[in-house]
Structure formats: structure tokens, C-alpha cells
Amino acid sequence: MVDVLDAIGLRDIAAGVSIVVGVAAGLWLFVRKVWPVVKTIPAGVVSFARAVLTAAQVLDSVKGLPAFIERTDARIGEIHHEVHFNNGSSVKDSAIRTELAVRELKETAGRLEVGVAGLYTRVDELAAVDDRLWATVDPDDEEDDG
Numbered sequence: 001m002v003d004v005l006d007a008i009g010l011r012d013i014a015a016g017v018s019i020v021v022g023v024a025a026g027l028w029l030f031v032r033k034v035w036p037v038v039k040t041i042p043a044g045v046v047s048f049a050r051a052v053l054t055a056a057q058v059l060d061s062v063k064g065l066p067a068f069i070e071r072t073d074a075r076i077g078e079i080h081h082e083v084h085f086n087n088g089s090s091v092k093d094s095a096i097r098t099e100l101a102v103r104e105l106k107e108t109a110g111r112l113e114v115g116v117a118g119l120y121t122r123v124d125e126l127a128a129v130d131d132r133l134w135a136t137v138d139p140d141d142e143e144d145d146g
Helices: 004-008 011-083 091-137 139-145
Strands: none
Touching: 011 091
């Protein structure tokens, strides 16, 4: 039996065309069906890696939570000690004592201001008396000075 393709010399050309068509069909199939799935793999891997890192950070935070709670409770206890009355040793007790002392100093300063103002008045009165006495003792002295 005679092969027609061999007789015309098209067997090699047919093989080449078949290969090109097969490669084109394979590429088309890859681009249409496989590439969308392959394209999402890196994003999925990155998302998974981020999730793993976040989970690790959360676990580390949870591991340190009891120590954090103990430190926070101790600090709150110290703060509570300082802001509540406790027989004179707290900051609040000290602030009350300071406020009382400042109030007493303010009252004392007010009394001193009144007293000093009275002294100035008295000095002015004594100066006037002194001038009158000098005028009585030496009446001509005022005329000589002028």
C-alpha cells in the first residue's frame, strides 16, 4: 500500500504542523485553566505566612501576659498607697499637710501686711509730731534753712 503523504512529501510538514498545533493548544489550555490557579499561589503563601507570624506574635503576647498582670497589679497597689489616706505616709497626706501650711502662711502674711501698713501710718504720725516738736524748740531754724 502506498502512503499518500509519503508520495507527496508532506509527512514531515504534517508532523511539524501537528507539533505547532499541539503546542499552541497546550499553551492556550495552560493560560486559560492553569495560570489563574498558579497566579494565586504566591499571594496565598504570603497570606499564610503572615497569618503564621501573627499567630506567633499573639502566642508570645499571651505567654507574657501573667508577668504583665503581676507588674501592673504591683504598680496599681503602689499608686493606691500614694493616693489614699494611710496615717500620714502617702502623697495625699503630704499634699493635705502642705495645703494646711500654705493656708496658715497666707493668713500670717495677711496679718503682717496689715501690721506693716499700720507701722507706716504710725511712722508718718511720728514724723509729723517730730516736725512739730522741732518747730517748737527752734522756730528760727526753719527760716534759716529756706
